[in-house]
Amino acid sequence: MNWLKDPLAAFLAGGALIFLASMFVSDAEISYDVEVRDADIERLHDHWNMQMRRPPTVQELADLVEQFVKDEIYFRESKRLGLDANDSIVRRRMVQKLTYLTEDIAASNPLEEAALQAYFEENQEDYRVSAQFSFSHRYFSTDRRDDAEGDARRALETGASGDPFMLQNSYNGRSESQIGDLFGRDFASALAQLEPGKSPQGPIESAYGWHTVKLTSVEAAHIPDFAEVADRVASDAEQAARHSANEAYYDDLKTRYNVIYPDP
Amino acid sequence: MRIVFFVAALLAFGCSQETAVESQTTDTGQADAVEAAAQTAAEPVIEVNPNKNAYFGDTHVHTILSFDAYIMGTRRTPDDAYEFAKGGAIEHASGFKMQMKKPLDFLAVSDHAFYLGMMRELADEEGPYGDHRLSEVVAGATSAQGSTAAFQAVLGHLRDRDPNAPDDLDDRDVRRSAWQEVIESAERHNDPGNFTAFIGYEFTSSGPGAQNLHRNVIFRNDKVPAIPFSRLDSINPEDLWAWMDTNRDQGIESLAIPHNPNGSDGWMFERTYFQSDKPIDAAYAELRMRNEPLVENSQVKGTSDTHPLLSPNDEWADFELMELRIASTLPSRPEGSYVRNALLNGMLIEEETGTNPYKFGVIAASDTHNAAGSFEEDNYWSKTGLMDINPVNRGSVPLPDSDPASPEYASGASNFWGASGLAGVWAESNTRDALYDSFRRKETFATSGPHIRVRFFGGRGLDASLEGTDDVIATAYANGVPMGGEINGPGDEAPSFYLWASKDPDTEKLQRLQIIKGWIEDGDRKEAVFDVACSDGGQVDPATNRCPDNGASVDIATCATTPDVGASELSATWTDPGFDPGQRAFYYVRVLENPKCRWSTWDAIRAGTPPNPNMHATIQDRAWSSPIWFNPS
Incomplete structure (x- = not known):
């Protein structure tokens, strides 16, 4: 009986026994009518206000009401399933229990390689790698020179080497945003406009001075191969599967309930 | 009959758990194959710069697991802290998104070891600590007042508890x-x-x-x-x-x-x-x-x-x-x-x-x-x-x-x-080993917020000819020691220093570059501050060791700063005029930005109120290097 040592399996087996017991208890008194009353909405509103120190927005309140409905349905369903039998656990705990139960079921089946591939195909944009620039540059300091821009411009012809620079003289495969963090945003966006080539271009102004830039290569923004992001895909897909299993379960439950909202 | 069906499914699931355990070897084999495929596809290349890069980070971050952070309303996890460090936006306890202008290179989450994770347990009114006398006050920490009350209650527990009795909040599990x-x-x-x-x-x-x-x-x-x-x-x-x-x-x-x-x-x-x-x-x-x-x-x-x-x-x-x-x-x-x-x-x-x-x-x-x-x-x-x-x-x-x-x-x-x-x-690279080795060597510096970079070398082989040369850093490493290092006697020749700072591209320009010297003279502690490089072409007055005022100022009403004043970079070679080969000494760099509005002034402007007169309205953000020591023989 190895599986008895597994806490989850033991918990589920225990739950099953409770359900079997509950078969002998009538569930007739548990209603399928869920009524959201004005008082409920007011309570949700006030609770939010107390927690967040501001009233909820229309959307936030709508979400709270939906959450309330879901909780109510889970609560009733939990009772119907007998999760409360011989136990003083309150509504929140029961809802949590049922939620964990469905999550565990979703997580219990590791996704097949094919399913991961399919997930990747459907959600490619999430894995897009932004354009990567490889470049070297020469620096002409406005602090050291009277006409750094002119000196840089002339260096395009003469190949003059410029001034020492605090950062690296060349970078491999950096995004525009990373280049902006190092050199300043304007420099990065100007560099991103250049065509790659063998000759130095510019000059471009950075937060430090002027630069001639040899843009050696640009790797266009692209979707990576599945293998490169397989780990990320696996964890994202598992998350998504969990989410959709929960949704499907709730959607199915919801069809069995009549939810009555107050007149708007 | 829905219930019967569900029970059957649960029982079946219980069985499949057993199968899953038994077939673990097969699963692991597959996982290895996937991992190997991923590795051959993209072996990460770690960039190495022998002249070293400045990496910026934070070694001091509290999350939901710290007793006080939890009480203050923080529900962000260590994962959130790392996401924030990488440039992401995460939610503050009060609901708005926190994000930096640019990401950090490294981070250590450093939650308080005592009561680690404990407040989360206390606040769970239905958990094993739901009946604890502090449970209610901790769970109520959802406002400034509630947080203050909970903070005082937990500090009071720490203060008043019997040090010889077991602490019921110290749960090893x-x-x-x-x-x-x-x-x-x-x-x-x-x-x-x-x-x-x-x-x-x-x-x-x-x-x-x-x-x-x-x-x-x-x-x-x-x-x-x-x-x-x-x-x-x-x-x-x-x-x-x-x-x-x-x-x-x-x-x-x-x-x-x-x-x-x-x-x-x-x-x-x-x-x-x-x-x-x-x-x-x-x-x-x-x-x-x-x-x-x-x-x-x-x-x-x-x-x-x-x-x-x-x-x-x-x-x-x-x-x-x-x-x-x-x-x-x-x-x-x-x-x-x-x-x-x-x-x-x-x-x-x-x-x-x-x-x-x-x-x-x-x-x-x-x-x-x-x-x-x-x-x-x-x-x-x-x-x-x-x-x-x-x-x-x-x-x-x-x-x-x-x-x-x-x-x-x-x-x-x-x-x-x-x-x-x-x-x-x-x-040399952004890895645990490389950064940790630098911590150990003290090749580190501190800033009051901006990404100011500061280089500092000392030794007898550094002279003014370094200034402005292309391979200045390689030469400085070859002929001197970097910040955190030591210069030893004997020798009457004064050591010289090469120092170089550059601004944060997103903040103010630099105003002055300084060396702070401390030394022991006849058993007395002495210190002096030397300006060694000035912005805007200023020259250090040899009598006062001070730069002229560069005229940078701040309009407190708008936070506008003086345009076109200050330096993107400052550098200098410097020799200590008061060097005594018989005295122990340390030297470190301080570099000052031009002044700008302090956070308190920004708060006041946004609220349409005058800045609090008891607070500094402006701030000169700065960086400090680790020292270089001189040890007499």
Whole structure:
């Protein structure tokens, strides 16, 4: 009986026994009518206000009401399933229990390689790698020179080497945003406009001075191969599967309930 | 019959669990195959720069797992803290999104070891601690008032409990499982070459009168102890170091970084053993230096570089002072509480015992309790969650019911806090090993927030011909020592120094570059500040060692700064005019930005109120290098 040592399996087996017991208890008194009353909405509103120190927005309140409905349905369903039998656990705990139960079921089946591939195909944009620039540059300091821009411009012809620079003289495969963090945003966006080539271009102004830039290569923004992001895909897909299993379960439950909202 | 069906499904699931366990070998085999495929597809190339890059990070971050952060309303996890460090936006306890202008290169989550993860348990009214007498007050910490009440209640529990009886809030299982969360999160986010996630925690010890002795313990890699050593094990830092020594013998390498010496009332850098009259000896000095090569000299709760009473001739000493002991309103005496003072005392002790217990380098860090450091003056969210997110509660905006003609302000500890600071590290690559080796070498610097870079080399082989040459850094490494290093006698020739700083591309330009020298002369502690490079073509006056005023100013009404004033970079070669080959000395760099509006002024402008007259309206953000020491023969 190895599986008895597994806490989850033991918990589920225990739950099953409770359900079997509950078969002998009538569930007739548990209603399928869920009524959201004005008082409920007011309570949700006030609770939010107390927690967040501001009233909820229309959307936030709508979400709270939906959450309330879901909780109510889970609560009733939990009772119907007998999760409360011989136990003083309150509504929140029961809802949590049922939620964990469905999550565990979703997580219990590791996704097949094919399913991961399919997930990747459907959600490619999430894995897009932004354009990567490889470049070297020469620096002409406005602090050291009277006409750094002119000196840089002339260096395009003469190949003059410029001034020492605090950062690296060349970078491999950096995004525009990373280049902006190092050199300043304007420099990065100007560099991103250049065509790659063998000759130095510019000059471009950075937060430090002027630069001639040899843009050696640009790797266009692209979707990576599945293998490169397989780990990320696996964890994202598992998350998504969990989410959709929960949704499907709730959607199915919801069809069995009549939810009555107050007149708007 | 729905129930019967569901039960059947559950039972079937129970069986399939068994199958899953038995077939584990097959699953693992598949996982290996996938991993191998991923590796061959994209073997990561780690960039290495032999001349080293400056990497910026934060070694001091609290999350939901810290007792106080939880009470302050913070629900962000270690994962969130790393996401924020990588440039992401995460939610503050009050609901808005926190994000930096640019990401950090490394981060260590450093939650308080004692009660690690415990408040989350207490607040769960249906969990095993739901009946604890503190459960209700902790669960009620969902507002500034609720947080304050809970904070006082938990501190009261700590203060009043019987030290000889077991603490019912110290649950080893809870701590162990939270520590596992910390470890797993760092492992998930560590990305060699791109982002380094260190595993760490805070040892939160203090003296009986709130004398702060806190330090962060940072581990070199994933070899970490099963459970951290906390203040519940001992409040004596010497016991922490002994524990670290024992770990080291077992291959667990770590270092401890003390913070907020400013709030220690002189206890952080004492001349005696802990709570004892026994003077520091060589054994103490070696134990301490083996475990504490660095000190945090600036953070949200004030800057600990120096104090005007200790450095009366340093015009920039009055900077982001926080003169209270930590988590109290008691004053903290300056002697023994500041870094420059300790560097001097360390040399005095060395003259007596032959070993210097305070030969440390510097870093700065945030000490955020929002899981997200606040480093930008115009983008400030202080550090204590719900407690001071409202500017009124941090004294920058008048109390709502006070008379506009004579505004009154809240007076709390948050009034003395600021948007600081960052750790700077010179390392060949952005990996745990490379950064940790730099920590050990003290090749580190500190900033009060901006990404200012500062290089510093000393030696007898450095001269003015270095200035402006293409291979200046390679030459400086070849002929001198970098920050954190030592120059030894004998020799009458004065060592020279090469120093170079560059601005943060997103903040103010630089105003002046300075060397701070401390030395021992006939048993007396001496210090001096030398301006060595000035912006805007200014020349240092040799009589005063000061740059001319560059005219940079701030319009307090709009926060506009003087355009076109200041330097993008400042550099110099410098030789000490007062060098004496018989005197112990240290030298470190300080570089100052032009002034800009302080966070409190931004708060006031946004609220349409005048800045609090008791706060500095502007700030000159800055960076400090680790020292280079001169040891006479």
